[in-house]
Amino acid sequence: MNEPVSTLWVYLSASPLTWLTVTLLAYGAADRLAARLGRPPVANTVLVSAMLIMALLLATGTDYGTYFAGAQFVHFLLGPATVALAVPLWRNLAAVRRNLLAMAAALVAGSLTAAISAVAIAWAFGAPADVLASLAPKSVTAPIAMELAKSLGGLPALAAGLVILTGITGAIVVTPLMNLLGIRNYAARGFAAGVASHGIGTARAFQVSDTAGAFAGIAMGLNGALTSLLVLLWLVFAG
Amino acid sequence: MGKDQATPTINIPAALTGLLACQLAGEVVVGTLRLYFPGLGFPGPVAGMALLFAWLAWRGGPGASMDATTDAILRNLSLLFVPAAVGVMQYGDILSRYGFPLLLALVVSTLLTLLVTVGVFLLFSRGDGESGS
Numbered sequence: 001m002n003e004p005v006s007t008l009w010v011y012l013s014a015s016p017l018t019w020l021t022v023t024l025l026a027y028g029a030a031d032r033l034a035a036r037l038g039r040p041p042v043a044n045t046v047l048v049s050a051m052l053i054m055a056l057l058l059a060t061g062t063d064y065g066t067y068f069a070g071a072q073f074v075h076f077l078l079g080p081a082t083v084a085l086a087v088p089l090w091r092n093l094a095a096v097r098r099n100l101l102a103m104a105a106a107l108v109a110g111s112l113t114a115a116i117s118a119v120a121i122a123w124a125f126g127a128p129a130d131v132l133a134s135l136a137p138k139s140v141t142a143p144i145a146m147e148l149a150k151s152l153g154g155l156p157a158l159a160a161g162l163v164i165l166t167g168i169t170g171a172i173v174v175t176p177l178m179n180l181l182g183i184r185n186y187a188a189r190g191f192a193a194g195v196a197s198h199g200i201g202t203a204r205a206f207q208v209s210d211t212a213g214a215f216a217g218i219a220m221g222l223n224g225a226l227t228s229l230l231v232l233l234w235l236v237f238a239g
Numbered sequence: 240m241g242k243d244q245a246t247p248t249i250n251i252p253a254a255l256t257g258l259l260a261c262q263l264a265g266e267v268v269v270g271t272l273r274l275y276f277p278g279l280g281f282p283g284p285v286a287g288m289a290l291l292f293a294w295l296a297w298r299g300g301p302g303a304s305m306d307a308t309t310d311a312i313l314r315n316l317s318l319l320f321v322p323a324a325v326g327v328m329q330y331g332d333i334l335s336r337y338g339f340p341l342l343l344a345l346v347v348s349t350l351l352t353l354l355v356t357v358g359v360f361l362l363f364s365r366g367d368g369e370s371g372s
Contacts, residue, residue, distance in 0.1 A: 023318075023322060024318075026321070027317075027318045046321060049318075049321045058328075068322060068326070072322065074318060075323060077312070080255070081316055082282075083284055084258055084288075086288045086292040087291075087301050087306065098364075099364050105359050105360070118345065122340045122341060122343075125343065126340065127344075143282055157329065157333075158330055164323055166348075169346055170353065173349065173350060177354070187360075188357050189357060191357070192360065195352060196352035199316070200317070204317070
């Protein structure tokens, strides 16, 4: 690189504006790619944009902290977006009222399945206790999962990574799985997406239908609350 | 001035103010509760959602501005998870150390959770599926 160009790059690579713009460009590219391919589930916009950005960060030797200084402005909107979930909840209130029993039963069954099956499989393959503790809250939204992993003796950072990977996995498989089973109840589909794969599953559900999104949002919130309660009970009775 | 009443204009700043005010109020509620229950893991934005819901119930629903703004945010919810997803690169070492069992546990457990949740939901629902939309 000649000198003016490299000087400019030193300035740009440290600027939050660069990485904020890169985040939006990557998302736009991922969305266009998905549209061109006919929106196959593997062309998940979260997965594709994150891989594009990671490749760029590795190629330019930029660390995550520098990237996040710009990307934090997008990340920050997760708060208001969570508040915004009240609107689809309000719109689908009649369907929510009709399905209260189904939601309660599915929540308990799904929440227990998520934690127990993951821990059992990893344990069978010899994963150590701190990894198991980080895996247990994998289906819960990241801020809660990190707290829970810590209180169980796990690693919050590992838990955050596993939560994101679980979210992407669920977002990719939910639509083909439900279509394969011929399930057309979008309340049930959305609820399952929210229990299994928290916010990223909820984001996927909103791409499919408003009803699915509303139920996914409720499921995400309830699963966070129930898993916290289960972990508390575990710590009291087994710890 | 009277023109505003003829066509409902979308006031995005007003809707964003509403969302942020609810989140802020939610953080205050959770922060206050934490003074008494330090272990409380309840996130402020979720309390904010409950407050917005209460406000919608009191007002009889969202106005055109709140409707349009929340729609735009939630339809692009995927975008908001991108910075956190890029963060997985920080845990590359530890994730690859236990790569195979972790990947297997994640994929199988996520499939099982989807199947069990949707199955139990349908078992207990009154069969009035919200198909379409």
